[in-house]
Amino acid sequence: MLLHTNGAAEGLAKVAPPELGIATTRDLRPICEYCDQTWPDYRFLWLSPANYAIHFGLFGQMEVAHHVGMPAVSLLRARTGLRGVTNTELFFDLVYAFAVTQLSHYLVDHATVEGVIQAAVLFGIVWTIWASTAYLVNWLDPHQRPVQWMLLAVMVVSLVSSAAIPQAFGPAGLVIGASYAAVQIGRNLFAVYATRHEALERNFQRFFVWSLVGGSLAIIGGLAVGNLREVLWALVVALDLFSTAVGFYVPGLGRTATREWTIDGAHAAERIQAFVMIALGESIVIVGASLTGFKDLSLAEIIAYLLAFVTTVTLWWVYFDRSAAFAARALASSPDPGRLARSAFYWAQVPVVAGIIAVAAGDRLLLAQPTQLAGVATASILLGGTAIFLAGHALFKLAIWHHVSRPHIAAIILLLLLIPIGVFLPGLAVAALAIVGLGVVVAALRGQAAVAVIEAIRPATAGD
Secondary structure, three states: OEEEHHHHHHHHHHHOOHHHOOOOHHHHHHHHHHHHHHOOOOOEEEEEOOOOEEEEEOOOOOEEEEEOOOOOOOOEOOOOOOOOOOHHHHHHHHHHHHHHHHHHHHHHHOOOHHHHHHHHHHHHHHHHHHHHHHHHHHHEOOOOHHHHHHHHHHHHHHHHHHHOHHHOOOOOHHHHHHHHHHHHHHHHHHHHHHOOOOOOHHHHHHHHHHHHHHHHHHHHHHHOOOHHHHHHHHHHHHHHHHHHHHOOOEOOOEOOOHHHOOOOHHHHHHHHHHHHHHHHHHHHHHHHHHHOOOOOOOHHHHHHHHHHHHHHHHHHHHHHOOHHHHHHHHHHHOOOHHHHHHHHHHHOHHHHHHHHHHHHHHHHHHHHOOOOEOHHHHHHHHHHHHHHHHHHHHHHHHHHHOOOOHHHHHHHHHHHHHHHHHOOOEHHHHHHHHHHHHHHHHHHHHOOOHHHHHHHOOOOOOOO
8 A cells, every 4th residue: 555654654554454563643653754754755655565564665666664573774775776885895894904914914924834724714714704794785784874883893803803813823812713703693693683574584594503603613713722723713614615505504494595695796796806806905015015115126126026016917807807897797697696606706706815815925925035046935825826816716707607717727737837846946937937827817818809708608697
């Protein structure tokens, strides 16, 4: 029943079902007055008999304004097709720019096999927290004050956790574990509240149960000593990454089908690409910070800075020049965006971002001693990081288009074979080899016309 807001109270009181407990116009008038004050441009208010939600809108538009048992204003985003990344979300990302810096510094300071494993585990913790929060805000409206407070709370805890990264496997272990638990459990509990009586409610109930398990293991890991901490935290990351593969199954609550993850594909792609850009920015910061304070630069140092910059540009080009835009369109138009987002914009992005962070750490090692022999650390981190990035990008393309990129495979094999050789070469030569590996992919992509790519490789919209 469609009613003008000036007469909505009387009209709704007459047609409201008994379940709502509305007997007089006095019960509805506060809601109507609130709607008139909050949305003065909306002129229609009506009752949905399907879910007893009071809706408001202009001609041909609809947004949920109130649901029995929920806050007066829905915390869900409006699906208008005009949405995008908000300033609140970009502000939220600033903490994770600091986290990426901490991770690259940790890798430089612990350039051993064990240090690489520890850095990988810490990255997994950072990634799962950020990605889970980013996807939650794909459903929730960051303009709503409760959602903003939730994001600010996650920022505060994440800032403390990021600051503790250098001592994560030392005295600050409990800080990392408790922070992870607080963010994951608290955020999912908020999501359960925000989606009460909505189609997504059961989904977030399952997420919450899984976060209880992961959070508990994270705290236990923070209390553990030695390699047990690494094992427990690695298990936490694995649970978070692959719980989606089993639909967050919980006895008594069932499992979540990917088609129930009604995400906005364009927004999800834009958020993930923002994190990739943050990781790329770390290399730029390293180059700029290394240049600060230098009055005289040797020719070798100038070449080292240029090589580090070119490497970063090439990473950016491979990811963003063509495939990122096409992939975003594929996700936005997919009939099952949840499935495609899981494989292409969640799992595949792990090696992409991890590789970029590793390259940033390798650049820092290179710029410190550009003319000396690279050694095992610099060669492995710089060339191996580049190979990991390309492996992630190949998985990304495979998930989107079901297409195995032979240039990517060739470049990965080349880079891995060059690591033992690069150990005995100057740092400058190793940086050049990394660019050569990326150049193999760039040359192959440049040989493909954009239209040919779209026509020859059909986006994978029906499955993984």
